[in-house]
Amino acid sequence: MEALRTLFPASDFTLLAAILALPALGALVNGLFGKRLGKEGVRLMALAALGGSFLASVLTYLLLPAEGKLTWTAWRWISIQGRMGQSIPIDVAFSVDALSGTMMLVITGVGFLIHLYSSEYMKNDPGFHRFFAYLNLFCFAMLTLVMGDNLAMLFVGWEGVGLCSYLLIGFWYGEDKNAAAGKKAFIVNRIGDFGLLVAMALIVYYVGTLRFDGIQSGASSLLQNVKIWPIGNMSSGTLPGFLHFLLPEQPVTILAATAVGLMVFLGCAGKSAQIPLYIWLPDAMAGPTPVSALIHAATMVTAGVYLVARLSAVFVLSPAALAVVAVTGALTALLAATIGLFQNDLKKVLAYSTVSQLGYMFIGVGVGAFAAGFFHVFTHAFFKACLFLGAGSVIHAIHVRIHDTDRSQDMGNMGGLKAYMPITRWTYLIACFAIAGLPILGSGFWSKDEILWKAFTVDIMAVSAPGVSQWMWPSWLGRAIYWAGVTGAVFTSFYMFRSYFRTFHGEFRGWKIDPTWKDPGHGHGHDDHGHDDHHEEHGEITGPVPHESPLPMTIPLMVLAAFSIGAGFLVAEPIHVAPLAHKLEPVFALSSRAIRQREGTEGLLFPMMLPGIAAFLAGTVGAMVVYQNRRGEPERRFATMFPRLHRLIYDKWRIDELYDATVVGMVDALADIFTIADKWIVDGILAKFTAALVGFFGTVLRAFQTGRVQVYAAAMVLGLVGVGWFMVKPHADATVNDEALRRSGEVKLSAAPGLGYSYRWDTPGVSETTFAKTTEHTVKLDPGETKDVTLRVRNAWGSESSETFTLTRPAGGRRGATEPGALPAPQPPTLPTGTIPAERIPDLIQPKGLQ
Amino acid sequence: MSPFDLVIKYWLALAAGIVAGILPRGEFPARRRVALGLITALTVLSVQWLWPVEGAAAEATADEWPHLLNVLIGMPILGAVGVLFIPRQMLSLVRGFTLVVLGVGFVVSLALLTVPMTPGWHFQFIKDWIPSLGIRWHVAVDGISLWLILLTTFIGPIAAYASFGSIKTQVKELCFCLLLLQGAMLGAFVALDLFLFFVFWELMLVPMYVMIGIWGGAEKIKAALKLFIYTMTGSMLMLAAMVYLAWTHQRLTGVWSFDYLALSQVVLSRPAQMMCFWAFSIAFFIKVPMWPVHTWLPDAHVQAPTGGSIILAAVMLKIGTYAYLRFSMGLFPGPASSLAANLAGVAILGGIIYGALVAWKQADVKRLVAYSSVAHLGFVMLGLFGVTPTGIQGAVLQMVNHGISTGALFLLVGVIYDRRHTRLISEFGGIAKVMPIYTALFVLVTFSSIGVPGTNGFVGEFMIIMGTFTSERLGTFAGIHTIGASAGVILAAVYMLSAVQRVFFGPLTHPKNKGLSDISPREMVAIAPLVLMIFVLGMFPSIFLDRMKDSVAMAYDQFKTVSGQAILFADEQQAKLLPADTFSPAFLKGAPGVKEEGEPEAPPEAGDEGVQGAAPTRRDGVLADRGGDR
C-alpha cells in the first residue's frame, strides 16, 4: 500500500486521470469505430473500460487519507475576475474525498453490472455500438460531476450527464414519442442548470471562488443581504400606483446563503426530479431499461443530493433553504407515492418510486442529516437498480411475443411469472423488501429510518450575523415531516408489493402458453421499437413458455440483490455498526456543528422506529390481501366507487397538462406575440413603412412635372420672387470699432448698407430718434459701465429688423468688447489642475439608482 | 532532428492524424482522407504550439515585421484583381487560385501568433494617405482584434471551399467577391484610422450585396437591397459623427486627424457626446444586429448562398460588435457607461429572449439559425455593455465561438439544401435513419451552439454571465440581467432541440427523404476544421484568453479612467482635450504628432518604419507640449 502511496502522491493523484480517461476512451472508440469492431469488440471495449475504472476507484478509495482529499489538476481552464477585481482561476481539476469516493464506487460498480446486463439485453439492437458509446460517455460525465474539484467542473459533468440522458432516452429515435421524451428531459434539466448558473454567479460575487474547499471556508461571507430590485430602482414617482410593486422604494432583501441555497436546489430539483421539475422522469422510461436502471435510478438522479451534500456548508447557514429542501422532499415523496399506486406500466411504477425515494433523500439532507441522506442514496442505488433490471428481464421475456413496447411493459400482460423466472422473482422480492424497509434485513429500513429519525429530532441553530434576520425552524416542522415520511412509507411498500404480486403471482395473463409454439419465422430485430405489431391478432394469442433471462442478465440481479441486503449495515446507527458514517465524518464535520438534537428526544430512538415498521407491515399485508388473495378485486371496486378520483390519480394528477396550460402555454404565446411583432411591427415600421413613405412623397412631387413649358416658367417665377423677397428683407447688422474704448470709452458702430435702408439707433436713456440715413453711431461709455444699443433698420416696404449690441467697458484692464454669437477664439480651454484620481472613479460613474 | 525524434516529439499529432484518416467508413477518396488527417494533425499541433506557458511574455519579443498587416490585407484584394485576368472557362484554375490565396492568407495570419500580445499595438504600420486631412493608413493589431483576424482567415477558405461545392454559375465573379470580401473584412479589423475603417466598412458591403444579389434565392434582390440600405443608413450616421469629432479635434488642437488614438483624447460636450455615441452605436447595432434593427438579417440569410451565408454569419456580424468595443466604447466611454444598464436590457430582452422565442417559431431552418445569431450576439453585446474584464473577454471569445458554431450550422444547412433545395423544416422528418453521420455532426454542432460545457459555446456564455453579475456599470440591474441571460440558456435549448427533433428524429415519412445520400467527402472535409475547433475552444479556452487578457485589461482600465473624466468634465457647450497622461503610453504609440519617447525628432529613424518619424508638420509638436504644460 505504501508503494502505491508513493507512486500516487495525494496532491497530484494521476490515478484520477485513469478513472476518467478509460470511459472517455471507451466512448470514443465505440462511437467512432463501433461498426467495424462488431458487437463482441464493442462489448469487450465497454466492459473493459468500466471494469478498469471500477478497479481504479476501489484502489483510490483504499488510498483515501483520513482527512483531506486526493487532487489532480489537468490544466488552467479560464480565469475570471471577481468583484474586487481579483482574478479567480478556474482549473480543470479533480479531487476525491470520502463523499465522492463512495459515489465513484457506486457509479463504476453499478455501472459495470449494468453494462454487463445491457450487453445481453441490447444484443440484437442495430444501434448496439451507439448505445455503449453513449453509456460510456454517461459514465465519464457522471465521474466528472462527482470528481469535479470546483463548481464549474461539476457543472461540466452536470450538463454532460443531461446531454447523455437526452441521447439515451431518445435512443430509439424512430419513434416521435421517445425523441420528444429526450427533448423534454434535456429542457427540464436545462431549467435546473439555469438555477445552478445563477447560484455560481452569486457565489463568485460573494465568496470569490468556485472551488469547494474555498466555498466551505469562505461560506461566512454569504451571510449578507442581497438587495433584489425587481426592475432596478428607477424613480418610480412617474409610474401609476399599481406599478409601484414593480419598483418598490425598498429592495427585497434576502440572505445570500438562502439565495444560493434556493438556486442550487432549483438545479437539484431539475436534475433529481423534485416537485416542480419531476415531470421528465416518468417520460424518460421511453429509453431502454438498462438506461433507466443506470441513469434514472442509480446515478444521475442522485447528483442533486450529492450537490446539496457537497455544499452543506452553504445550506447550513440558512435554515430557510434547508426548510424548503426538506418540505419539497416530503411533498414529492407523498405525491409520487400516490401516483405510483395506480400505474399499470411496470417501469412507470418504478419511476415514481424513484421520485418518491429521492424525496426521502432530500428530506434527509433537508433536515441537516447529510450523512443519512447520502446513505439512502447509496442503498437506493442498489435496490432500485436491482428492481429496474428485474423489470427489464421480465419485459425482455414478454417482448419475445408482444413487440409493442407499451403493451410489453403493461402489468396486465404479466402475472404468475414466479414459476417461469425464479431468479428474477427472488431478486425482485429481495429488492422489494429492501425498498419497503424490511426491518434488519432490508437496507432501505436502515437508511429510511435513519432519515426519519433525524427528521423527527432536528433542531437547526441559525448562525447569527450582524444586520441579518434569520428565519427559524418552527418546532413542529420536524415532526410533520416525520409523519409525512411514515405515510409515504406505507404507500411505498403497498405499490412495491402490488407490482410484485401482479407480476409474479396469480396466473399468466400474457398469452395462452403453447410449449410447441414456434416463432412464425420473420426474424425481426428490435430495430423499430414501439411500433404496433401489425399482425397482432386481437383477443387471445398463443405464445411460447416465458423463459428466464440468460446468465449475463441474472448475475447482476443476484449481485445487486446481495448488496441491497448487505449495504444496510454500513450505516446502522441504532446498532452502532456504521463504518460508512465514520468515513463521511470529516466531510460533514463543519456543517454538522449547526445541527443539534432536539432536547427531550434522547430516549425515543427505538420507540420511534415502531411507526416505520408498522408502516412496512401495513403496506405489505395490504398489498398481499388486495392482490394476492382477492386478485385485485378491491382495486376495481375502488375504481368504480370513485371513478374520477381514480382517473385523476392514474393521469398523474394531470400535472403535465397543468404545465402545458400555464408555463409552456405562456412561453408559446409570448413567442407568437414576438413573431407577429417582428413581422408586422418591427419589420413593418422600420422597413416597409419607410419604403411606403418615400414612395408617397415620390408620387406627390410627380404631380408637378406636367411637362408644359409655361408651368415650369411659372414655377421659376415663383422661385425667383421667393429668393428676391429674402434678398430684399432688411438685415440689421453693424461692425463695432472699439480701439478707442480704453482711452476715451468711445465706441463707433457702423451699420451695414442695404437697398433702400433707413436706420434708427436706440440707446437706453437717449430720446426716441426717427428713421434716417445715419449709418454711423458713436456711444460714450464710462469705465465699468455697460450699455445696450439697438439698431433698427427699415426698408422701402416698411418691414423692419433690429439687432442689439451690449457694449461693456471693464473697470480696469483692457478687455475687448464681447460680441454675442461669435465663436470663442480657438485657444485651448483651461482644465482644472490635475485629473481625478483613478480610484474615486468607480463610485462616480454609477448610473443613477445604485443602492 | 531525425525523423524518429520527430515522431517522438509530435506523436500525439501523428496519432490524431492517422485516426482521423482511417475514420470514415466505406468508399472515401484517399485525397479526402489525407485532407482530414492533415487538418486534425495541424489542429493538435497548433494546440500544443499555442499552449500558454506562464511567463511566456518574458522571452525576447520577436521583431514585428511592420508590413505583415499590409500583406494580410493586400493579398486577397490583389488576388481579387488577379482572378479577373484568369480566363472564365478554366474553372479549376479560378477555384484553385482563390483557395491558394485564402490558404496562404491563413498561414500568414498564423505569424501574428508568434508575438506575445503585450498591452499596446503590434505590427503597427503608419503611412500618410491624405495628409491635408490628417488621414493615415494606420493599421495595427492588439489582443482583441487578433482572434477576429484569425477567425476571418480561418473561415474564408472554408466558406470558399463550401460554396465551390454548390455554386456552379459565374464562378469567376464569385471568386472575385470572396477575395474582395476577405480583404475588406481584414482591413476593417485592423484599421485604427476612423476614415480607413469607414472605407473598409463600406467596401465590405459591396461584395456581400453582389453575392446575395446574384446567387441568392427567390427574392434575392429585395433582401440584398434591404441589407444595403440598412447598413448604409447606419454608416451615414457614423460618417457624420466621425467628421464632427475630427472637426472638434481640429478646433481644439489645430491639427486635422482622423486617427483613433488622437480622437479618443477629445471629450465632447455632454449633448454632443451623447449624439455622437448614438450615431456610432446605431451604425454598429444595425450590423450586430441588435433588436430593433435586426430584420435585415433573416431575409439576407434566407436568400444568401451557402458560402455567403457562412461569411455573413461568421465574420461580418462580428465587425459590428468589435467596432462597438473599439470605437463606441473607446471614443465615448461617458455615454457608454451611463447607458450601459438600459442597453444591456435591450440586449437581453430584445436579443437573447426575443431572438430565441422568434427562432422557435420559424418554419425555415436558415431563418431559425439567423434568429439564433441574434440571440447569441445579444449575449455578446451584454458582455460588452457590462464592461468588466471577464465580460469583455467572454464577449470576444463568444464572437469567435459564434463564428465557428454558426458557420458550421450554415454549412450543414447548405448540405441538405443542396440535396432537397428546400429549407422548410416540415419538408424533412426522420432523416437520421438515412443520413446518420450528418445527423451526428448536426447534433454535435447544435450542442455547441446551445452552449453545453465541453464545447465552445459554454465558455463564452459562462464568462459573460459571471461578468454581468459582477459589473458595477449595470448597478442594481445586474441581478435581473444575469437571470435574463441565464434564461437565454434554456430558450437556446428549446428552439434548437425542437428544430433538431422535427428535422432528424421521428418516423421517416416524406418519400423524397428516403433517397437522401449521407454527407459527401467534400462536405466532410469542409466541416472537419470547424468541428475540431469547437472542441479545442471548449476544452482549452485559456490558449485564446491568455493572448487577449492584457489588451482587454488595458482597454478596461482606460475605459474606466476616461469615462470618469468624461462624465465629470463634459460641460454643456465646450469640448475639451484630455491631457495625454490619462492614456497609457503603450496606447498612444503611433498617435499622430506624438513623438516617440527618446527618439530624436528631426532625423527620420533608420530601421524602424521611418515614415512614422517624419510626422506631419512642426505644429503638432505644439499639440504634445500644449497638452503637457497646462
Add this chain to the structure above:
Amino acid sequence: MKIFELAFFFLASLLVVLGGFFTVASRNPIRGAMGLLSAIVGIAGLYLMLAAEFLAAIQILVYAGAVVVLFLFVIMLLGPSATSGRDTRSALPRYLGAGVLLAASVGALVLVFSASAGPRALSAAPTGMGTVEGFGRELFTQAVVPFEIAGVLLLIAVVGAVAVARGKQVDPTLAPAPGDDDKQGSDAARAVLTTHTKDVHS
C-alpha cells in the same frame, strides 16, 4: 432743343410700349410680328438718343430686317393653323405665374425708385461715343475673341436650323436595289419620302 428731345423720346417709347403690348395681346401672329417690329424700331430710336448710332443701325438691320422677317416667313409658311385656338386647360399656373410676376416687378420698381436719388439730367456724352469708328475700334481691340466665337455660334445656329427645319430626309441613292426580296422594306422607305414632300407643300 429740350422739347424736341422729349417729344422724340415719348414718341419712341410710345412706339416701344404699344408694340410690346400688341405683340403679346394680338390674336393673329402677324399682328404680333408687326408689334414686334414697331417695338424694335422704337428701341432703335432710343439707341440714337443714347449715343449708340451704330447699334441703332444694327438693330434696324439685323433685328427688324432679319428676325422679324424670319418670323413673318414662318408665319406665312404655317398658314392658318398658326393661330392656335382657345384652350383653358392649364390656366391656373399660368395666371398665377403672371400675377405673381406683375406684383413682384411693381414692388421691385417701387423699391428701386424709392431708393434712387431722384432724376438728374444727363451729362454730355463724349464725342465719338457709339459711333461706328469708336465702337469698331473697341470691338476689334477688346472684344475680338467673343466676336470670333459669335461667328462660330452663328454658323452652328444656321446649320442647326437647316437640319431641324428640313426634317427626316431619306437619301434616294440608298434606296434598295430592285428585286430586293424584303419588298416591304423598300415600300417603307418610299412612304417616308412621300409623306415628307407632301406636307411641305401643304
Add this chain to the structure above:
Amino acid sequence: MSSVPIEYYLVVAAVLFITGAIGFLLRRNLLILLMSIELMLNAVNLTLVAYNRIHPLNHNGQIFTFFVIAVAAAEASVGLAIVLAFYRVRRTMRSDEADLLRS
C-alpha cells in the same frame, strides 16, 4: 447735354420686359412665345445701352448688346426651326401639346 434723365429709359425697358415676360407666361401660341422672348432681350439691351450712356468710359455696354443681338438672331432662327418641326409632328401651335416630357 440730353435733358431726358436715364430713369425714363429704365422705366421703358422695365415695362417692355414685364410685357414680354407676361406674354411668355400667358400666351399659348409658340410663335408669340418666341416674340415675347425677343421683347425681353430687347428690353435688356436697352438697359445696357442706357447704363453705358451714363458710364461713357468705354463701349462695354454696347458691345454686350451687339453680341446679345447676334445671339438673339441665332436663337430666333433655331427656335423657329424647332417650331416648324414641332408643327410637322403635331399639326398645332398650342404650346400645351408639347408635354411629352410629362413623367
